[in-house]
Each structure stands twice: as structure tokens, then as C-alpha cells.
Amino acid sequence: MENFTIQNVLIAVSDDYATVDVQIVDGAIAAIAPNLQVIGTAIDGKNKLLLPGFFNAHTHSSEMWQRGIMSTFPLELWLAELYDFAPLDPEQVYLSALGTAVETLLSGGTSVVDHLVLIPRLELETIAIATRAYREVGIRAFIAPLIQDESLTAGMPSGESTQTHQPYFRSTAATLEIIEEAVRQFHRPDEGVNILVAPTGIQLCTDALFEGCTELSDRYNLCRHSHLLETRAQEKLAQEKYGCTAVEHLKRIGFLSDRTSLAHCVWLNDADIAILSETQSTVVHNPLSNLRLGSGIAPILKYRQAGVNVTFGCDGASSNDSQDLLEAIKMGSILHNVTDSDYQHWITPRQAVEMASLGGAKGLNIADKLGSLTVGKQADLVLYDLTNLSLLPRTDPIGLLVLGRPSNVVDSAWVNGKQIVANGKITTINVDELRQELFNRSQWETKRKSETVAQIETHYRTVMGL
Numbered sequence: 001m002e003n004f005t006i007q008n009v010l011i012a013v014s015d016d017y018a019t020v021d022v023q024i025v026d027g028a029i030a031a032i033a034p035n036l037q038v039i040g041t042a043i044d045g046k047n048k049l050l051l052p053g054f055f056n057a058h059t060h061s062s063e064m065w066q067r068g069i070m071s072t073f074p075l076e077l078w079l080a081e082l083y084d085f086a087p088l089d090p091e092q093v094y095l096s097a098l099g100t101a102v103e104t105l106l107s108g109g110t111s112v113v114d115h116l117v118l119i120p121r122l123e124l125e126t127i128a129i130a131t132r133a134y135r136e137v138g139i140r141a142f143i144a145p146l147i148q149d150e151s152l153t154a155g156m157p158s159g160e161s162t163q164t165h166q167p168y169f170r171s172t173a174a175t176l177e178i179i180e181e182a183v184r185q186f187h188r189p190d191e192g193v194n195i196l197v198a199p200t201g202i203q204l205c206t207d208a209l210f211e212g213c214t215e216l217s218d219r220y221n222l223c224r225h226s227h228l229l230e231t232r233a234q235e236k237l238a239q240e241k242y243g244c245t246a247v248e249h250l251k252r253i254g255f256l257s258d259r260t261s262l263a264h265c266v267w268l269n270d271a272d273i274a275i276l277s278e279t280q281s282t283v284v285h286n287p288l289s290n291l292r293l294g295s296g297i298a299p300i301l302k303y304r305q306a307g308v309n310v311t312f313g314c315d316g317a318s319s320n321d322s323q324d325l326l327e328a329i330k331m332g333s334i335l336h337n338v339t340d341s342d343y344q345h346w347i348t349p350r351q352a353v354e355m356a357s358l359g360g361a362k363g364l365n366i367a368d369k370l371g372s373l374t375v376g377k378q379a380d381l382v383l384y385d386l387t388n389l390s391l392l393p394r395t396d397p398i399g400l401l402v403l404g405r406p407s408n409v410v411d412s413a414w415v416n417g418k419q420i421v422a423n424g425k426i427t428t429i430n431v432d433e434l435r436q437e438l439f440n441r442s443q444w445e446t447k448r449k450s451e452t453v454a455q456i457e458t459h460y461r462t463v464m465g466l
């Protein structure tokens, strides 16, 4: 591992900035102070801002193949369309994982939580190839294989109708075996690859699947990840299914903990929020996806006031339709200014940066190792070019990074002290080749017809009163 010293770089300190040198030794931050002795390679940090790497704390990499083409639907219909056209070739999974990693890195992220859609009957191959992609790029990967044990139609409330659903094609036990095998083969936290247990959500999972995941999480010390109450339909479904809220139910069956992160959390009541606080669960805010799918505005200011840890995600690239983490952070901050007239509760740019870095680390139970510029922590770092046109003229660098529209501002990035972005370019893979592959394996399209949507749309409209 190469040691290096970043010289004369701007960092944030309390309410101000300081110009310092930062020594990186054996992949960790060894010292932060002005005028340090150069250890290893000297890197010029002049006119650059150094921040801890952000976490893209919820995405689905293979959705990249359908970005820009998905119908303007709410989640339940959107999912039906998504799965009708989901990529079934592991090579596509590989390329979209590379693409997700690259876009995350070039917008300030050094970690990605990929709630990875598994190709049926090629589940371990899907996990293997995504792992390979993330290792090649060098981004820190939290691979959360997306599992369920109920079929798609079970994810909608029944309302007055009595619905029966097809059984899911794979048993709960077989699914849990796949995850356990994935842990054995791929879970290597020291090498930057982590496997999470990640039932997709209460809408498509039985208690047995949640409990099996909790058991694996306890046995192998794995983080837990799930969608939670993304839509009003899921709120209704939880009442039908459990006779209580989804949060009360998840607490009862033991899924919530300080290493549980929950994507969306749009439809929670005050008692639910208190439960997230009490269990120290983390909320992953995906504002662009929530707007795109009309899911609602998550009560993020209430979470913060209740002491619930919140971080940001892009969500999959077909409900966003990009992987620009800075865009998600901006939207996820200012969106809430319309939900609470008391501006003292609004999220400031510095708070947003802390949510995106330390908040992400907390949600993955690694705040002792990552998420801030602290001596002893691992060097997952991003250096921003403050001479970029979109960050000029010189005002408050973090203010403009969060509230502006920064483009091509990442100069360098390191994960565990290894440089993977230099001079604004990914150094570990050939991005021109990736562009060519994405181009060659796709075509310009306009209209597609989803058969599943045609089957379920009438029921959806009835049960949602549309």
C-alpha cells in the first residue's frame, strides 16, 4: 500500500475552513496538521477541498439498463414494468455495476450499497459478477442481494377483493441458503466487499424470510438492509397483513437494530419514528426516486429531530434516472424546506455533508472506521477541484458543492488509501471501453408494452381509489 501526503488542502473545521497537510499511512489517516513532513508521495492539495467519501447508501445497479425509458408510473406498476424487462445476462449486471461505481465515485461517493437484483437461477453468479465489478473499480462495496419469497401481486393491498397469489418460484429456505453461501464466498470486509442481508421489504417477504435474515445477520455479523414504507399502498398493505404498522411489526420480529438501514421511510407515523430512534435504525433518503415515482416526501426533518440517523441514496438508476450522489444530496436537503416553515430545522450544507458521510458509515455500523476526516480512520477520501467553473467564484466551498450544480468537480478519490480517481479520471478501469460496451449492448427505444402492468393496473387503480 502506497503512503502519501496531501499538502496545503482545505478541510472543514467546526464552522470554518483550515489549510492543512494530511498524511496517509497504510491506508489510514495518520496525521492532519499544517506543515507536516511528507511521507510517501506528495500530492498538491492547493485550491482543493478534501472531504470524507460519501455513501451511495441505496441503489440497484442493474436498473441502469432501463434508465430514461420507464413509464411515469407509481412504484407498484413501475416495478411490474421493470421486472418485465430486467436484464437476464450476467455480463449486463457486470457492466451496470461498473457504471454505478463510476458515477458514484465521480459525484463524491466512495461506498455503494447495491440492493442487487438477482437473475433467477443465476443468483450466486449475479453476486459474483457484481463483486468482480466493484473490486475492479476499487469502490467500497456493500452488496445487498435483493431477496423476497412472495410473488409480485402480493405486494399490493387487496382492498375489498379476495386475491390469491402464485407461490414464489423459490422456497424461503433455498433463498436463505443462497445468501449464506454468498457470505462464505464473497463477504470480505477487510478487502472492501461486504454482503448484507436484504429482504426487499414487508410487501414481498414473509416473517420467516425476515427472521432467517436476522439470524444470518447475528451469526455472521452482517448489516441488514430493506425497503420500508416507500408508498401509501405499502402502508395499507401492512395494515391488511399485520393489523399494525410495518415498523411495529418489524420491531416485534427483531429486524430493527443499529446495523439496520431502511430505504425510503416515507409513510411512517410519529410512533414509528420513535421506534426507529429507539432501535437506532438508519433511514436512507432517496429523494429523487420518491419524486420520480410520486411516492411522497419522507419526513426527514422529523427523523432528525427524533435523533434518527439519516443518510442519502440515489436509488436505482431507473427511478432517478442517474447515479449522481451530489444531486441526491442537494435535493434531499432543500426538499424539506417546504415541509416545515421553521427554517431553524432546515438542513444546512454542512449537515448534508455529514449525513452523506458519517451518516452512511453509522448505517453500516462502521462509524468507528469511516465517515470523517479523523486520525486513525481509513482513508476513503475525495478531493474536489475548487477552480472548476461550477465552484466559482470563490464563496463557501461546501455551500456551493451542496447547493450548486457541480459538474466534473472530483479531482481525486481514494478508498482505503488506494487512489482510484486521479485528475478527474477513473484510474482502475477503462471508462471509454465501458461506454462502448453500454452503447453496443443497447438501442434507442421509445414504447414498450409491459404485460404484467396490463394484468394488474385495474386492480391497482381500484384499491388505491383512482
Ligand SMILES: [Zn+2]
Residues within 6 Å of the ligand: 058, 059, 060, 115, 227, 263, 315, 316
Ligand atoms: Zn430501492
